[in-house]
Amino acid sequence: MPFRLIPREEKFFDLFEQQGTNIVSAARVLEELVHDYGSAKAKAEQVKDLEHAGDSLTHELVKRLNTTFITPIDREDIYALASRLDDVLDLIDAVADRLLLYKITKPTAGCVDMAKVIVKTAEATDRAVRCLRTLSPYYHKHCIEVNRLENEADRLLRDLLAALFEGVEPIEVIKWKELYETMESVTDRCEDVVNVIEGIVLKMA
Amino acid sequence: MPFRLIPREEKFFDLFEQQGTNIVSAARVLEELVHDYGSAKAKAEQVKDLEHAGDSLTHELVKRLNTTFITPIDREDIYALASRLDDVLDLIDAVADRLLLYKITKPTAGCVDMAKVIVKTAEATDRAVRCLRTLSPYYHKHCIEVNRLENEADRLLRDLLAALFEGVEPIEVIKWKELYETMESVTDRCEDVVNVIEGIVLKMA
Amino acid sequence: MPFRLIPREEKFFDLFEQQGTNIVSAARVLEELVHDYGSAKAKAEQVKDLEHAGDSLTHELVKRLNTTFITPIDREDIYALASRLDDVLDLIDAVADRLLLYKITKPTAGCVDMAKVIVKTAEATDRAVRCLRTLSPYYHKHCIEVNRLENEADRLLRDLLAALFEGVEPIEVIKWKELYETMESVTDRCEDVVNVIEGIVLKMA
Numbered sequence: 001m002p003f004r005l006i007p008r009e010e011k012f013f014d015l016f017e018q019q020g021t022n023i024v025s026a027a028r029v030l031e032e033l034v035h036d037y038g039s040a041k042a043k044a045e046q047v048k049d050l051e052h053a054g055d056s057l058t059h060e061l062v063k064r065l066n067t068t069f070i071t072p073i074d075r076e077d078i079y080a081l082a083s084r085l086d087d088v089l090d091l092i093d094a095v096a097d098r099l100l101l102y103k104i105t106k107p108t109a110g111c112v113d114m115a116k117v118i119v120k121t122a123e124a125t126d127r128a129v130r131c132l133r134t135l136s137p138y139y140h141k142h143c144i145e146v147n148r149l150e151n152e153a154d155r156l157l158r159d160l161l162a163a164l165f166e167g168v169e170p171i172e173v174i175k176w177k178e179l180y181e182t183m184e185s186v187t188d189r190c191e192d193v194v195n196v197i198e199g200i201v202l203k204m205a
Numbered sequence: 206m207p208f209r210l211i212p213r214e215e216k217f218f219d220l221f222e223q224q225g226t227n228i229v230s231a232a233r234v235l236e237e238l239v240h241d242y243g244s245a246k247a248k249a250e251q252v253k254d255l256e257h258a259g260d261s262l263t264h265e266l267v268k269r270l271n272t273t274f275i276t277p278i279d280r281e282d283i284y285a286l287a288s289r290l291d292d293v294l295d296l297i298d299a300v301a302d303r304l305l306l307y308k309i310t311k312p313t314a315g316c317v318d319m320a321k322v323i324v325k326t327a328e329a330t331d332r333a334v335r336c337l338r339t340l341s342p343y344y345h346k347h348c349i350e351v352n353r354l355e356n357e358a359d360r361l362l363r364d365l366l367a368a369l370f371e372g373v374e375p376i377e378v379i380k381w382k383e384l385y386e387t388m389e390s391v392t393d394r395c396e397d398v399v400n401v402i403e404g405i406v407l408k409m410a
Numbered sequence: 411m412p413f414r415l416i417p418r419e420e421k422f423f424d425l426f427e428q429q430g431t432n433i434v435s436a437a438r439v440l441e442e443l444v445h446d447y448g449s450a451k452a453k454a455e456q457v458k459d460l461e462h463a464g465d466s467l468t469h470e471l472v473k474r475l476n477t478t479f480i481t482p483i484d485r486e487d488i489y490a491l492a493s494r495l496d497d498v499l500d501l502i503d504a505v506a507d508r509l510l511l512y513k514i515t516k517p518t519a520g521c522v523d524m525a526k527v528i529v530k531t532a533e534a535t536d537r538a539v540r541c542l543r544t545l546s547p548y549y550h551k552h553c554i555e556v557n558r559l560e561n562e563a564d565r566l567l568r569d570l571l572a573a574l575f576e577g578v579e580p581i582e583v584i585k586w587k588e589l590y591e592t593m594e595s596v597t598d599r600c601e602d603v604v605n606v607i608e609g610i611v612l613k614m615a
Contacts, residue, residue: 271612379584
């Protein structure tokens with residue numbers, strides 16, 4: 001059994017790990033949505049349900065934070081981590097929602113590529129979150145992987161934007177520019193998550 | 206006379222309540238502006254004046270925070286609350302400003318609806334702010350009301366965006382998409398305000 | 411030799427001043443880029459290099475922060491200052507990058523004007539950063555100058571947006587609206603930097 005920092009407040013780690021699971025689930029449902037667009041409406045509802053579950057988790061984390069005297073990690077870090085994880089879920093939900101709202105008839109190849117990067121980034125973020133409870137030194141590998149994937153998403157976004165301005169109708173440019181940028185920002189928020197995690201581990205080491 | 210937390214530092218509560226009043230005033234002037242668009246220029250100047258008054262208040266709050274040794278609520282919460290209230294005012298001003306800058310000839314029905322939701326959200330936010338001084342348990346009711354109104358604004362935004370992409374000129378889409386999104390974000394920033402308030406009350410309870 | 415606050419932790423000030431230098435350099439290269447657009451590609455690469463150098467500096471600052479027991483200024487202020495300075499560099503890089511990505515054939519006069527304001531704002535921000543080490547009272551003058559320049563950039567943005575919507579093609583509106591807004595936001599982030607600096611000096615005075 002691994003060494004535990006402060007046994008009494010395991011609950012914070014439980015909640016963070018549940019949120020990590022929610023993020024991976026939401027990312028995978030988004031990827032299914034863009035792959036199998038016929039079922040988009042049902043998939044978008046699944047993402048929305050995961051986002052609502054995430055909201056409840058965030059609320060419980062903040063409430064627990066404000067009523068717990070001694071916390072296993074610094075209060076401001078718990079708050080930052082809870083907020084950044086919540087941001088990731090919100091943005092995944094925003095992507096699913098806007099695809100339907102903007103009546104996109106068929107996701108582009110770039111959209112499918114971006115969804116794949118989002119799944120990988122979510123998985124690496126979740127792995128980094130799971131290093132917190134035991135302060136596992138593997139956290140570093142996962143943080144670097146998230147940084148690498150964020151760079152990949154950024155390069156992909158740049159290629160997609162450049163192509164978008166070549167001969168697409170203005171209305172389509174407006175829709176897809178927002179969609180691609182929101183997809184890329186999912187990986188930015190994952191990077192924010194692992195930055196908080198790096199800070200926590202460095203302080204505790 | 207209600208029980209006072211730390212009598213010496215009432216001034217912080219005075220300033221927060223003045224800012225609450227500024228936000229409600231700015232929201233109401235914005236609603237008048239979109240209802241009676243003939244007077245838009247004068248009304249936009251009124252909003253700008255309120256935004257400037259808010260800036261001075263925020264500046265005084267931050268200065269007082271940095272020079273006060275003991276504060277009635279946690280320093281970071283005072284700073285967060287001052288910043289979030291300032292954000293609300295800035296965005297109300299941005300909406301009024303952009304309506305004129307973009308030479309909108311007539312506010313849409315959706316714009317008028319959104320202005321109404323903004324007024325209600327500002328009023329509920331102000332009521333939550335006024336619960337701080339005495340730690341009134343009514344704060345919770347007002348926070349829930351702000352959350353409800355933010356959801357209402359979000360649903361309204363989605364309907365307006367969906368309609369916007371059906372047959373409106375690209376230039377109009379660009380203008381109204383920004384205007385509607387900025388209006389909706391006023392309620393997001395109000396939600397941020399009440400989240401800070403909830404945190405403060407939970408810590409002090 | 412000026413009075414030093416905490417002699418042992420000069421390194422934080424060294425790093426902040428290096429970042430100030432990076433910001434001024436990046437702003438000047440951006441101005442050269444828009445003045446002498448034939449060399450745009452090489453100049454954009456120079457900005458990118460400065461942005462990468464800034465990333466390494468930020469990383470070193472955060473690492474040092476998390477492993478230093480006693481810091482010369484409050485931990486959260488060091489973190490905030492490092493993050494806000496990093497944001498300035500990121501946005502200068504985003505402007506240079508998007509000019510090329512969007513295949514802008516010739517920067518507008520407004521773009522050249524905005525680049526000039528960015529250089530002045532970066533210089534004033536750097537001067538404010540350099541007041542931290544000795545808590546020089548001149549910081550105030552530089553902060554006021556940054557605020558003034560941010561207002562100038564905002565007025566310029568408003569004029570440019572108003573003109574943009576008069577008879578420009580939608581696709582050009584989308585490109586230039588993002589470019590102008592990103593340029594203006596460089597000065598917003600500089601204002602964030604000096605707000606953090608003001609807070610630090612007030613607390614220490």
